[in-house]
Amino acid sequence: MTKAKIIYTKTDEAPALATYSFLPIVKSFTSAAGIEIETKDISLSGRILANFPENLSDDQKVGDALAELGALAKTPEANIIKLPNISASIPQLQAAIDELQAKGYAIPDYPAEPQNAEEEEIKARYAKVLGSAVNPVLREGNSDRRAPKAVKNYAKKHPHSMGAWSSSSKSHVASMSANDFYGSEKSVTVEKATDVKIELHKADGSVEVLKEKVALLDGEIIDASVMNMKALKAFFAEQVADAKETGVLFSLHMKATMMKVSDPIIFGAAVSVFYKDVFEKYSELFEELGVTPNNGIGDVYAKIKGHDKEAEVITALETVYTDAPDLAMVNSDEGITNLHVPSDVIIDASMPAMIRTSGQMWNKEGKQQDTKAIIPDRSYAGVYQATIDFCKQNGALDPTTMGSVSNVGLMAKKAEEYGSHDKTFQLASAGTVKVVDASGAVLIEQSVEEGDIFRMCQVKDLPIQDWVKLAVKRAKATQTPAVFWLDENRAHDAELIKKVNKYLGDHDTAGLELLIKAPVEATTFSFERIVKGLDTISVTGNVLRDYLTDLFPILEVGTSAKMLSIVPLMNGGGLFETGAGGSAPKHVQQFVKEGYLRWDSLGEFLALAVSLEHLGDTFNNPKAKVLAETLDVATSKFLDNDKSPARKIGSIDNRGSHFYLALYWAQELAAQDKDAELKAQFTELANELTTNEAKINEELIGAQGQPQQIGGYFLPEFDQASKAMRPSFTLNDALSQLV
Ligand SMILES: NC(=O)C1=CN([C@@H]2O[C@H](COP(=O)(O)OP(=O)(O)OC[C@H]3O[C@@H](n4cnc5c(N)ncnc54)[C@H](OP(=O)(O)O)[C@@H]3O)[C@@H](O)[C@H]2O)C=CC1
Numbered sequence: 001m002t003k004a005k006i007i008y009t010k011t012d013e014a015p016a017l018a019t020y021s022f023l024p025i026v027k028s029f030t031s032a033a034g035i036e037i038e039t040k041d042i043s044l045s046g047r048i049l050a051n052f053p054e055n056l057s058d059d060q061k062v063g064d065a066l067a068e069l070g071a072l073a074k075t076p077e078a079n080i081i082k083l084p085n086i087s088a089s090i091p092q093l094q095a096a097i098d099e100l101q102a103k104g105y106a107i108p109d110y111p112a113e114p115q116n117a118e119e120e121e122i123k124a125r126y127a128k129v130l131g132s133a134v135n136p137v138l139r140e141g142n143s144d145r146r147a148p149k150a151v152k153n154y155a156k157k158h159p160h161s162m163g164a165w166s167s168s169s170k171s172h173v174a175s176m177s178a179n180d181f182y183g184s185e186k187s188v189t190v191e192k193a194t195d196v197k198i199e200l201h202k203a204d205g206s207v208e209v210l211k212e213k214v215a216l217l218d219g220e221i222i223d224a225s226v227m228n229m230k231a232l233k234a235f236f237a238e239q240v241a242d243a244k245e246t247g248v249l250f251s252l253h254m255k256a257t258m259m260k261v262s263d264p265i266i267f268g269a270a271v272s273v274f275y276k277d278v279f280e281k282y283s284e285l286f287e288e289l290g291v292t293p294n295n296g297i298g299d300v301y302a303k304i305k306g307h308d309k310e311a312e313v314i315t316a317l318e319t320v321y322t323d324a325p326d327l328a329m330v331n332s333d334e335g336i337t338n339l340h341v342p343s344d345v346i347i348d349a350s351m352p353a354m355i356r357t358s359g360q361m362w363n364k365e366g367k368q369q370d371t372k373a374i375i376p377d378r379s380y381a382g383v384y385q386a387t388i389d390f391c392k393q394n395g396a397l398d399p400t401t402m403g404s405v406s407n408v409g410l411m412a413k414k415a416e417e418y419g420s421h422d423k424t425f426q427l428a429s430a431g432t433v434k435v436v437d438a439s440g441a442v443l444i445e446q447s448v449e450e451g452d453i454f455r456m457c458q459v460k461d462l463p464i465q466d467w468v469k470l471a472v473k474r475a476k477a478t479q480t481p482a483v484f485w486l487d488e489n490r491a492h493d494a495e496l497i498k499k500v501n502k503y504l505g506d507h508d509t510a511g512l513e514l515l516i517k518a519p520v521e522a523t524t525f526s527f528e529r530i531v532k533g534l535d536t537i538s539v540t541g542n543v544l545r546d547y548l549t550d551l552f553p554i555l556e557v558g559t560s561a562k563m564l565s566i567v568p569l570m571n572g573g574g575l576f577e578t579g580a581g582g583s584a585p586k587h588v589q590q591f592v593k594e595g596y597l598r599w600d601s602l603g604e605f606l607a608l609a610v611s612l613e614h615l616g617d618t619f620n621n622p623k624a625k626v627l628a629e630t631l632d633v634a635t636s637k638f639l640d641n642d643k644s645p646a647r648k649i650g651s652i653d654n655r656g657s658h659f660y661l662a663l664y665w666a667q668e669l670a671a672q673d674k675d676a677e678l679k680a681q682f683t684e685l686a687n688e689l690t691t692n693e694a695k696i697n698e699e700l701i702g703a704q705g706q707p708q709q710i711g712g713y714f715l716p717e718f719d720q721a722s723k724a725m726r727p728s729f730t731l732n733d734a735l736s737q738l739v
């Protein structure tokens with residue numbers, strides 16, 4: 001039998017920093033039980049390097065860890081702890097390339113506009129690294145995300161602050177009324193497996209093949225929809241005028257990471273409308289400089305630097321602001337606006353953060369202001385408007401009494417919109433896009449105009465069956481109503497509803513409350529229950545999985561970092577995601593500036609416990625089970641004693657929180673009687689950590705307040721970052737006694 005092994009991923013930014021401190025603890029504890037922890041580098045820099053081996057010297061070459069993990073995820077042995085990673089926008093990719101080149105890695109520049117076949121090839125390789133390139137590869141299963149009871153109890157005891165809501169708040173969500181993806185969606189279920197082709201039939205009669213082949217399986221649902229560019233731009237222009245007139249902040253909320261083809265284009269359309277005069281006046285100059293609105297207004301500032309016309313262009317941009325509405329700010333101190341970088345404001349985290357803050361965002365004075373949250377497509381925007389309506393009517397939610405909404409999400413096999421980027425095209429000419437099957441029959445057709453975005457999505461039948469099964473399992477385990485968030489008026493959802501009804505028949509659902517409601521109705525239903533302290537399971541497609549697992553946790557427990565996030569892989573393995581949030585770039589900035597890391601590793605603790613439990617079950621390893629059980633108790637104690645990182649210098653930060661987890665875990669292992677060997681091994685450590693608690697705290701807190709050297713942003717120097725993240729000699733020494 002293969003040795004019991006857990007894969008721990010090395011990622012980016014705050015979670016990667018946390019790993020320098022937490023992984024040594026994990027390795028010390030697990031090695032005592034004979035469990036191997038292997039790390040795999042799936043960071044942005046690691047993924048870039050893996051794609052350019054021929055540009056690197058032998059000692060610089062790295063393996064393709066992502067491809068290896070993708071293959072592993074399809075096997076029953078998989079046991080992967082996945083930390084959040086950067087889903088890079090083009091500006092982030094460029095910054096990472098610059099850093100790697102400066103460090104002596106001879107990787108090519110990013111060819112934004114390739115001039116020859118070689119550059120086309122380089123661009124294609126970089127495209128593999130862009131956007132949400134990791135999660136869809138590893139997610140060979142559906143998703144089960146929830147706040148564990150201990151976490152809910154913690155929030156009840158230590159409620160996070162919630163901004164008050166006024167019924168006169170002017171904040172709202174603005175969406176198109178027609179000609180969006182929602183309005184144009186068509187969907188079919190194919191009975192038998194077939195290959196389809198996506199073709200553009202142009203007005204002049206010629207045919208361009210947009211995608212040669214998409215293989216479909218028996219019973220697969222496909223859909224196709226179009227975002228009309230003219231209507232989109234007219235909508236943005238109306239919203240600019242309305243925001244100005246009503247005095248609210250203009251704020252666009254997209255998912256340019258997961259939706260890496262469509263959403264940067266939509267973002268770019270907003271930028272080109274907002275800064276219309278500048279983009280029109282300087283179109284030639286921008287063309288020459290390679291400025292594209294899709295990279296945000298930050299691209300203009302970056303590329304104009306040092307140019308003869310720098311001052312003139314900057315003045316022109318500033319002139320825009322005199323007539324324009326105020327923009328929501330990402331960083332008001334540094335003048336970074338909502339339209340600077342497509343990946344700065346990401347809808348899943350940004351909308352709940354706004355709702356938690358009285359429905360307001362930050363203006364250029366650094367003050368809160370009511371906001372027009374622009375979500376052009378209507379498919380899911382109504383969920384946020386319904387939440388805002390609920391808060392306006394009922395006031396802010398109360399974390400000390402509110403119930404919980406967990407999620408069962410359809411995610412496997414790149415389901416739905418989040419798997420659509422290789423079937424998304426911006427059309428260079430008008431015509432009709434046809435999805436044609438192997439027999440030549442047209443399954444779906446959509447008429448398009450020049451500049452429109454066409455998108456085709458797929459969802460396979462087996463993942464749907466597995467998702468329905470998981471929903472029933474969770475409903476049974478918790479005896480909680482489960483609501484399928486599906487809109488019968490949406491073509492795709494209408495197909496899905498047929499399957500849900502069919503596959504629910506495969507299960508014993510006696511006594512369970514299983515409902516189907518359109519997203520807006522489901523939102524109100526869930527909030528009406530939540531204020532009564534009642535729990536509800538949301539059973540959703542892939543996009544709402546993402547949105548709701550930030551929305552509800554951020555309102556309920558202050559952050560999605562405290563979520564348990566399990567992906568039972570369809571072939572029997574386990575993927576354990578840490579939390580449901582991202583890589584928190586601002587945490588790294590704070591750490592580098594003042595030696596304080598406020599990243600909350602609770603997600604890592606929870607993921608490790610379920611990973612150990614899974615390993616205990618699959619490898620019949622009783623020691624792993626003891627580690628899992630004791631870690632669970634330690635985590636509860638950690639929450640009870642409020643040892644999570646605070647926000648300010650002088651309190652426990654991420655490193656201090658790791659110490660407390662180690663302390664409580666060692667104490668629990670020393671206290672248990674199921675495994676005498678573990679008891680003996682950990683008694684000494686527990687004593688040592690207990691005795692030295694004050695000293696270790698002194699060493700950890702004493703290290704705060706200074707700028708830190710970590711030797712890089714995308715590729716920190718191991719020794720420097722490790723030293724910065726492990727400043728307690730006493731703790732390091734105690735841990736080293738174990739191995
Ligand atoms: N699974 C993955 O791999 C994911 C990756 N990402 C990536 O992360 C980056 C940032 O995305 P963004 O949309 O800003 O989302 P984030 O979740 O990183 O940030 C939003 C906010 O959530 C809070 N937060 C999230 N996790 C933690 C944590 N562990 N400890 C403390 N606070 C936390 C912080 O809010 P506050 O200041 O209010 O406490 C943070 O500023 C992007 O590159 C994105 O692609 C995003 C989501 C998931």
Ligand SMILES: O=C(O)CCC(=O)C(=O)O
Pocket residue numbers: 087131132133135136257258348545546549580581
């Ligand atoms: O993969 C990504 O880009 C983000 C994923 C995400 O937000 C989530 O899974 O909740």
Ligand SMILES: [Mg+2]
Pocket residue numbers: 348349546547550580581
């Ligand atoms: Mg998310």
